[in-house]
Amino acid sequence: MAQQKHLEILRQGIEAWNKWREQEPAIKPDLSEATLWEINLMGANLSNTNFSGANLVRASLQGSLLDGAVFYRASLFKADLSEASLRNANLTGANLSSANLHKSDLHRVILYRANLSGANLYDSTIHEANLCQADLRKASMSMARMHHSDLSNANLSGAILEGIDLQSANASQANFTNANLSDALLDQANLSDALLNQANLYNCILDEANLSGATLRGTNLNKASLIGTQLQHATLERVDLSNANLVQSDLRNATLSHCLVYGINAWDIQLEGSKQQELIISNAAAHEPAITVDDLETGQLLYLLLKQTHSQSVFGCAMPRGYLYLLDAMVAMRSHKLSPQNCASYAINPFWLS
Numbered sequence: 001m002a003q004q005k006h007l008e009i010l011r012q013g014i015e016a017w018n019k020w021r022e023q024e025p026a027i028k029p030d031l032s033e034a035t036l037w038e039i040n041l042m043g044a045n046l047s048n049t050n051f052s053g054a055n056l057v058r059a060s061l062q063g064s065l066l067d068g069a070v071f072y073r074a075s076l077f078k079a080d081l082s083e084a085s086l087r088n089a090n091l092t093g094a095n096l097s098s099a100n101l102h103k104s105d106l107h108r109v110i111l112y113r114a115n116l117s118g119a120n121l122y123d124s125t126i127h128e129a130n131l132c133q134a135d136l137r138k139a140s141m142s143m144a145r146m147h148h149s150d151l152s153n154a155n156l157s158g159a160i161l162e163g164i165d166l167q168s169a170n171a172s173q174a175n176f177t178n179a180n181l182s183d184a185l186l187d188q189a190n191l192s193d194a195l196l197n198q199a200n201l202y203n204c205i206l207d208e209a210n211l212s213g214a215t216l217r218g219t220n221l222n223k224a225s226l227i228g229t230q231l232q233h234a235t236l237e238r239v240d241l242s243n244a245n246l247v248q249s250d251l252r253n254a255t256l257s258h259c260l261v262y263g264i265n266a267w268d269i270q271l272e273g274s275k276q277q278e279l280i281i282s283n284a285a286a287h288e289p290a291i292t293v294d295d296l297e298t299g300q301l302l303y304l305l306l307k308q309t310h311s312q313s314v315f316g317c318a319m320p321r322g323y324l325y326l327l328d329a330m331v332a333m334r335s336h337k338l339s340p341q342n343c344a345s346y347a348i349n350p351f352w353l354s
Contacts, residue, residue, distance in 0.1 A: 002034040002054075014044045021045045045319070082120075097135075172210075192230075222260075242285070246296075260284050267298045 004031045009020050021029075029046070033053040040060045047065050052072040059079045066086045073093040082102040090110045098118045105339045106126040117137040121144050129149040137155055142162040151171040158178045159347075172192045182202040186209050193213040203223045213234040219239045229249045236256045243263040253273040262283045281299040282288040293299040 002032050003030045004028055007034060014041065016044075018045050021047075242283075251296075261296060261299050264296065264300060266300050269296065271296065 010017050010029075010031070011129045021027075029049040031054055031265050033052045034051075035055045036059055037058075040063045040140070041057070041064055042060050044061075044062075045065045046069055049246050050070045051074045051177040052070055052136060054071070054074045055178050056071075057075050057077045057285065058078050059076065060199045061079060061081045061084050064081070064084045066081075066084055066089055068084065069089045071089065071091040071094045073095075076090070076091075076098075077094045077095050077097050078098045079096070079205070081104050082100050083104060084101075085105045085108045085168050086109050088109065091114050092110055092112045092276055094111070095115045095305075096111075096119050096154050097115045099116070099123055100120045102120050102122050102276045104121070104124045104126055105198045106121075106127045106129055109126070110130045111134050112130050113133045113135075114131070115135045116131075116139050117135050119136070119139045121139060121141045123143045124141070124145075126144055126146045126149055129146065131149060131151050131154050133176050134151070136159050137159075138158040138282045139156070140160045142160055142166055142238045143164065144161075145165045147167050149166070149169045150198075151166075151169060151174050152172045154171070156177045156179050159180070160185055161176075161179055161181045163183045163185075164181065166189050166194050167185050168188045169186075170190045171194055172190050173194060174191070175195045176199045177197045178199065181204055182200050182205040186199065186201075187205050187207040188196075189206070189209045191206075191209055191211045191214055194211070196211075196219050197215060197217040198219065199216070201211065201224050202220050205220075205224055205225045206227065206229050207227040209226070210230045212230045213315045214231070214234045216239050217233065217237045219236070221244050224239045224242045225245045226249050227245055227247050229246070231249055231254050233253045234251070236259055237255065238257070239267075240265050242260045244261075245265040246269055247265055248268045249266075250270045251274050251289060252270050253335055254271075255275045256277075256279060257275070259280070261279045263284075264342045276295045278292045279294065279299050280290050281302055282291040284290075291302070293302060
């Protein structure tokens with residue numbers, strides 16, 4: 001329970017409270033289980049204060065100093081914490097749904113199992129924070145900075161995460177279903193076993209990230225960078241990989257089905273044990289007729305040959321006759337489902353490129 005003396009000082013106003021804090025810096029105020037509904041504490045020095053179980057619904061805490069404060073299972077529903085400093089604060093199990101944390105400092109904060117659904121965390125600093133199992137459904141976290149933070153098992157379905165910086169963050173087994181991660185920085189992040197169904201990762205950076213065992217169905221990875229990314233045992237179904245860069249990525253034992261791979265950069269990738277089918281190499285955005293292949297490497301080669309054919313028709317360049325034979329044979333293999341051995345009639349031989 002809150003200490004009555006501390007409550008009485010708080011009710012005298014912010015000026016009296018801050019003066020008392022200056023005079024008694026060693027005291028850690030106890031406001032636990034206090035009813036502070038819609039209280040105005042803007043700019044107050046509340047560092048190291050115990051708010052466990054307190055009712056701070058719709059409280060005004062803009063610009064307040066809350067470093068080291070404890071909000072264990074406190075209610076901060078629709079509270080305004082914009083530009084507040086909560087460094088090293090403990091908000092385990094707190095209710096921050098629909099709260100405003102715009103531009104707040106949450107460095108090393110503990111938000112384990114906290115409810116942040118619908119919260120505004122736009123442009124906040126959340127480095128090295130613990131958000132394990134947090135509820136972040138439909139939260140607004142665009143431009144937030146979250147280096148080395150722990151989002152494992154967190155629910156971020158429907159969250160707005162445009163331009164978020166999650167470099168080296170741990171989001172293993174997190175749920176990003178329908179989340180918007182366009183232009184996000186996720187290099188070296190751990191997304192193993194994460195759910196990314198229907199997520200938008202357009203133009204995001206996933207270099208050297210770990211997506212092993214992740215599930216991506218209907219995901220947008222158009223123009224994404226996945227250089228050296230781990231995708232072992234991942235499931236990619238109807239994923240848009242158009243113009244994505246997968247150089248040196250590891251797709252061993254992964255499943256790739258009905259994905260758009262137009263313009264993909266897939267050099268030096270590992271595909272041992274992978275299951276690949278109906279990969280679309282034509283430009284869906286330009287409404288081109290679908291041309292499908294059953295492996296990325298063949299798709300990339302066929303794409304390059306098709307581009308070479310286009311260059312010849314546009315610029316009148318001479319194309320080696322062998323390229324045309326190869327292109328014809330590969331298209332025939334897809335159209336008639338012929339095996340390479342049955343393409344002998346196309347006079348395929350080692351001297352094509354001479």
